[in-house]
Amino acid sequence: MKNILFLLLFLPGIALAQDHESSIRKIYDKELSTGHTYDNLRYLCKEIGNRLAGSPGAAAAVEWTRQLMESYGFDTVYLQPVMVPHWERGGKDVVKIINSDKHGSLELSALALGNTQGTGPAGLSGQVVEVKSIPELKELGDKVKGKIVFFNGPMDPKKIDAFEAYGGANAQRSSGATEASKLGAIGSVVRSLSNTINDIPHTGNQRYNPDFPKIPALAISTQDAELLSALLSEQPDLRLYLESHGEMKSDKLSYNVIGEIRGSEKPEEIIAVGGHLDSWDVGEGAHDDGAGCMQGIEVLRLFKEFGWKPKRTLRAVMWMNEENGLRGGQEYARVAKEKGEKHVAAIESDSGGFLPIGFSSSGTEEQRAKLASWEPLFRPYQVWNLDRPGGGADIGPLRDQGPILIGLKPDSQKYFLYHHTEADVFEVVDQRELELGAAAMTALVYLLDQEGI
Incomplete structure (x- = not known):
């Protein structure tokens, strides 16, 4: 009798865990074999280049990422206007x-x-x-x-x-x-x-x-x-x-670029994922933060490729003007609050396209405990630490609206070789490390969508 009771209580949980393991394995296999993240980053860096807010490069990046997300068939792709500072060297x-x-x-x-x-x-x-x-x-x-x-x-x-x-x-x-x-x-x-x-x-x-x-x-x-x-x-x-x-000129109109797959069961609950589209005016903004932007778009692209219908609404957000003003993150949070939107989670990748080792977070004890409970599902992929405090600059303004704020944490020992320099170019990003980061973010979004937090 006790054995039967055990099976009744625990078999559903075991089956759910196995289903998650299978889905996460599928995510990694697909991204590491036929992912788009690396090629998309190549185009952003080599065809557009650096993207300081208010510059022609930033405007070109806005239009290209809009077209890219439309080409993937996301349910909605739109531009969110934001006035940004315009500095020229x-x-x-x-x-x-x-x-x-x-x-x-x-x-x-x-x-x-x-x-x-x-x-x-x-x-x-x-x-x-x-x-x-x-x-x-x-x-x-x-x-x-x-x-x-x-x-x-x-x-x-x-x-x-x-x-x-x-x-x-x-x-x-x-x-x-x-x-x-x-x-x-x-x-x-x-x-x-x-x-x-x-x-x-x-x-x-x-x-x-x-x-x-x-x-x-x-x-x-x-x-x-x-x-x-x-x-x-x-x-x-x-x-x-x-x-x-250097000279500060008049503010210029720019945009956050947002792509969305609408949730099938709880569309009012939003999971945002992405990075900042702007960069400094030297180098190509590859690690900072072209990598995070392309990883964010890849999350939604993989859901579309698998034919998965998320329960909750997924958003890929390319925030504008993190580097010298944070206007994009502030405007995104302001509009979300004005519309009464309910973000349950926001994930930012802005620590470089290096080997992912974990996620940092800020939120309630319950939110962070739920995140940490998924660590065994990530360990096979050498993502081992889901209990670090942190978050991200562009998602920070959402804090008082209640979501858990999460940052992808790669091994960033080499990050400050390239950060804000002419050396931050496409060639210094390793394809496999970049794709492992995209897969980790997709796996986390999958768990957040399936289980909530």
Whole structure:
């Protein structure tokens, strides 16, 4: 009798688990043999290229991804208007040592930071003062007045998680120019945010405080940051010449691109998945974030190829303007709230197209426990950690509407070789790793759709 009761209680659950295992195996087999993710990324990178918000490249990417999702037969494909900031680099960026006892005049590898106000063709020069952090800058007070502040705080090599190291050093790039301006500095130079010593400068966003002068802000490569620091230790009166041509122009109309497969049983419950379509104006935006966009589209394409009718509504979302404004994510959340939409989950891939090792999440204890309970289904595919805290920048504005926010977590140790640089091109993305990420995201969307959360 006890054996019969056991079978009655547990056989349905065993059968359900086996059904999930079979479906997930099918997803991986299909993506790794005939997936479209890699070829789609090739087109985005090589035929369109970089896609800074407000640029012709961004406009071309919007139209191409719209046409791509329509070609796959999604139930609905539409553009969601959003006004985005429009910054242009405008010319070559220069950081040059001009009075070195050892080298005389020496140009460094440099890129202006995003949204920076340029010097114009006349440039500017001044004595340089090195600090390792914003607190150290504040201790100097008015000693930096009339000078150029050099922020040389490296990413902490002891942090195993490269994103944790990035977060610890990011303030000097995003806020350094404003903090220096408050103390009367005339310019800002920052060490590129990379955990490798090389000669590739990294751009990235920085934010001005409108109450203080908008001083130029440029990044130099980690190799040149080491050199500049060494020269300053021997010659404290070292001077730099800065030249940049960046200019903020009027906001421009752009779009989030959204493709949808409507749910058959609970169409009011939405699962969103995707990445940000914009990139910086150097490189091709392959890892950041062409990879995440193409993975998001692939999720819905695989459902269509299998002929699966989802219970819940699935959306592939290409958010616009993550890099220098986050306007797309904010507008998407605003419209969702205005319409009374019910997102049960939002998944973002914005950590590079590397080998997936897990998912991070933020949500209620119950939501996160349900996500973690699926870990055994992912272990055969070496996706082993579903219990990390996290989420994503573009899905963050949805937080107060109640969905679980999930981020694909790849092995990103190499990410900051390419992040925000001319080196972020299609050729540095591995096809198999990219496809494994797409398969993992599709498997997770499948489970969320079948079981809810």
